[in-house]
Amino acid sequence: MADADVIVVGAGIIGAACAYFLTQAGARVVIVDPTAPGTVCTAACMGHLVVMDDSEAQFALTAYSCRLWTDLAARLPRPAEYEPRGTLWVASTREEMAIAEAKSAFYRARGVEAHVVTQGEMAALEPALDSSLPGGLWVPGDSVLYATNAARWLLDQSGTTVLREEVVAMGGGRATLDDGRDLEASVIVNAAGAAAPALTTGLPIEPRKGHLAITDRYPGVLTRQTLELGYLASAHGQATESVAFNIQPRATGQMLIGSSREFVGFAPGVNRAIVGKMLERAQRFVPCARDWHVIRIWTGFRPCTPDNLPLIGPAPGDATVWIAAGHEGLGITTSLATGRLLADRWAARDSAIDPVPFAVDRVAAGAHG
Amino acid sequence: MADMLTVRVNGVVMCVPPGFTVLAALDRAGTRTCRTSVTGEPRGALCGMGICQECRVTIDGRSHERSCMTLCQDGMEIVTGD
Numbered sequence: 025m026a027d028a029d030v031i032v033v034g035a036g037i038i039g040a041a042c043a044y045f046l047t048q049a050g051a052r053v054v055i056v057d058p059t060a061p062g063t064v065c066t067a068a069c070m071g072h073l074v075v076m077d078d079s080e081a082q083f084a085l086t087a088y089s090c091r092l093w094t095d096l097a098a099r100l101p102r103p104a105e106y107e108p109r110g111t112l113w114v115a116s117t118r119e120e121m122a123i124a125e126a127k128s129a130f131y132r133a134r135g136v137e138a139h140v141v142t143q144g145e146m147a148a149l150e151p152a153l154d155s156s157l158p159g160g161l162w163v164p165g166d167s168v169l170y171a172t173n174a175a176r177w178l179l180d181q182s183g184t185t186v187l188r189e190e191v192v193a194m195g196g197g198r199a200t201l202d203d204g205r206d207l208e209a210s211v212i213v214n215a216a217g218a219a220a221p222a223l224t225t226g227l228p229i230e231p232r233k234g235h236l237a238i239t240d241r242y243p244g245v246l247t248r249q250t251l252e253l254g255y256l257a258s259a260h261g262q263a264t265e266s267v268a269f270n271i272q273p274r275a276t277g278q279m280l281i282g283s284s285r286e287f288v289g290f291a292p293g294v295n296r297a298i299v300g301k302m303l304e305r306a307q308r309f310v311p312c313a314r315d316w317h318v319i320r321i322w323t324g325f326r327p328c329t330p331d332n333l334p335l336i337g338p339a340p341g342d343a344t345v346w347i348a349a350g351h352e353g354l355g356i357t358t359s360l361a362t363g364r365l366l367a368d369r370w371a372a373r374d375s376a377i378d379p380v381p382f383a384v385d386r387v388a389a390g391a392h393g
Numbered sequence: 394m395a396d397m398l399t400v401r402v403n404g405v406v407m408c409v410p411p412g413f414t415v416l417a418a419l420d421r422a423g424t425r426t427c428r429t430s431v432t433g434e435p436r437g438a439l440c441g442m443g444i445c446q447e448c449r450v451t452i453d454g455r456s457h458e459r460s461c462m463t464l465c466q467d468g469m470e471i472v473t474g475d
Contacts, residue, residue, distance in 0.1 A: 240449075240457040241431065241475075276431050317457050 027207040028054040030370065031199045032184075033191045033223065034215035035061040037069075037171055037356055038348050040178040041363030042213050047182040049367040054207065055179065056199060058190040062175035065217045065355065068236060068324020070272050070280055071171040072249050073357045074111055075163065077130045078256055081333055081381035086354060087136065088377045089361035093167065096360070101177055105170040105275045112141075112150060112248040113161040113255075114269070114309060120253045124161040127253070131163065138163045152245050152310050160253065168249055168272055171356045191216075194223050197344040213346045213366065214339070218290075218325040220349035224339050228387045229350045231325035233286040235299050239316040243277030251283075252309065258285060259353055262330070267302045269309045279316060281306050283353075285326075294321050328352045329387060336365050336382040347384045400469040415460035415471055416441065416448055427460055427473050451475050 030046050032039045035057035043053045055061075073093050076086045093106075100106045115121045124140050131138035139162045147155050149162065179186065193200040194212040201207065214224050218231040251270035258268035263285070270282040284298045299321055307313045329335060329350040339345040346369070348362050361377070368375040397408040400415075402422045409418045416438050419427065426435040427448045438448035443462040451472040452458040460471075 242456065315455060 026209050028052045028209045030211045030213060031056060031207055031209040032213040032215055033194060033199060034217060035179065035186055036064060036066040036215065036217055037062060037175040037359040038351060038362055039215035040175040041359035042215055042348055042366055043182040043184040044178040045363035045367035046370055047184060049371040051370055053182065053184045054187060055184050056187045056189050056191050058188055061179050061186060062172035065324050066171045066175050068234065068322060069171045069356050070282055071169045071356050072272060073167040073169065075136055075166060076354065077127055083134065084377045085358050085361050089358045092360035092364065100174065103170065103173040104177055106167060107275060108167045109247065109249050110162065110164040111166040112250045113253045114153065114250060115158050115160050115253050118158050121158055123253045124159065127161050137165055150246055150248060150250060152312055154309055154311055157309065166249065191223065194345055195342050211344055211346055213348050215348040217349055218327040220327060224345060224347060227335060227347065227349065228330055229327045230287060231290055232328035232352065233288055233323055233325055234282065235284045235294065235302060235321060235323050237281040237299065237303065237318045237321045239279040239318050241277035242279060242316060245312065246271060246273045265298065267298060267305050269305045271306060271310060290325060292323050294323060326352045331387055334358060334362060334382055335384045336362050337379060337384050340385040398465050398467045400465050400471060402471045403473060409465050413465045415450065415452060415463045415465055418465050419460055419473065424473055429474055
């Protein structure tokens with residue numbers, strides 16, 4: 025007898041969301057991960073639940089996922105720290121106000137509330153922002169949460185067995201553990217994030233390192249997730265190194281500061297030079313950040329694909345291996361939609377959004393610019 | 394004494410000699426709680442030498458200053474319990 029219907033490899037938020045929806049669809053699921061749930065990439069995420077506009081496919085996935093998060097919100101436990109803070113996109117130059125206008129039009133045409141705000145309106149919304157900044161875009165429907173605890177809750181709710189073992193190979197209805205044992209199932213889901221290509225050869229995923237800094241408590245200084253409109257250029261370019269202003273006020277009053285992006289393989293050490301640039305960027309937008317005490321800095325590796333869309337669906341050449349990886353910097357947001365898409369496939373039912381743009385064989389490995 | 398400094402601790406005026414740390418002033422004022430932990434518990438000075446971060450207070454509006462490492466200045470405003 026098989027060990028499960030579905031074996032999910034990876035107990036981050038993606039694996040947890042897959043387990044959550046697959047069990048709801050009636051599958052017997054086992055999760056395998058040698059590390060504690062939600063403590064690797066998931067713990068190096070801000071937990072910003074955000075509707076994105078950089079492509080129709082990304083919009084469909086993030087908007088659907090944010091709806092699923094909103095549906096769950098009332099049930100999320102207090103430690104998940106779900107807060108409907110909204111997103112304030114800040115223009116750094118007059119020219120960027122045109123981006124705010126375009127972004128607003130895109131959202132509004134698709135039923136997402138968005139308001140272009142002037143210099144004065146922005147100063148009233150967030151007085152800590154530099155008053156010389158020209159304005160921005162206020163998107164009230166976005167939220168934040170503490171991703172590690174949300175992932176653990178999804179796992180708890182699913183009732184899934186979590187095996188603290190390492191999978192070293194998968195294919196042909198088997199997941200092979202490092203002690204040589206095989207686990208059998210109809211489907212093996214590769215939800216191993218940036219490590220996914222080590223288990224499924226040819227996946228076009230590269231680790232994109234990021235730093236986060238968290239401060240002492242400064243309650244009320246900012247109330248919204250506040251980031252620069254230029255963030256998209258940083259996030260969705262394929263530059264070797266970039267930083268962008270992004271601050272998230274936490275429920276404790278602490279400020280979570282990002283962001284950096286580097287292609288440097290799996291080197292986990294703190295890069296002081298890029299952290300310096302990241303904090304300088306934050307101070308340019310929020311001058312009082314100069315007085316903040318940073319109490320911890322850590323790093324993680326975004327699973328980055330060449331077209332910045334995740335890989336969701338069967339692996340080419342082996343129908344028993346399904347991929348749920350490559351979510352780059354949007355994995356917390358898009359985890360729920362990812363789990364739903366795979367659960368829909370399991371249950372052979374239609375999905376709320378078109379899964380084709382996320383098909384695994386759409387991009388080839390080595391396509392990274 | 395002409396060279397005494399005047400500081401305020403939670404609004405109460407007191408005089409201290411030059412060279413007094415803020416922590417020493419708090420001790421003289423009988424204030425043992427410097428700050429409140431993230432779970433709402435009182436916290437006070439432990440190491441007294443700048444390492445443990447437990448003695449943080451708000452000084453002249455700047456939050457999270459280490460009272461043990463800060464010398465009193467004339468007119469200083471010290472607030473505890475944040």
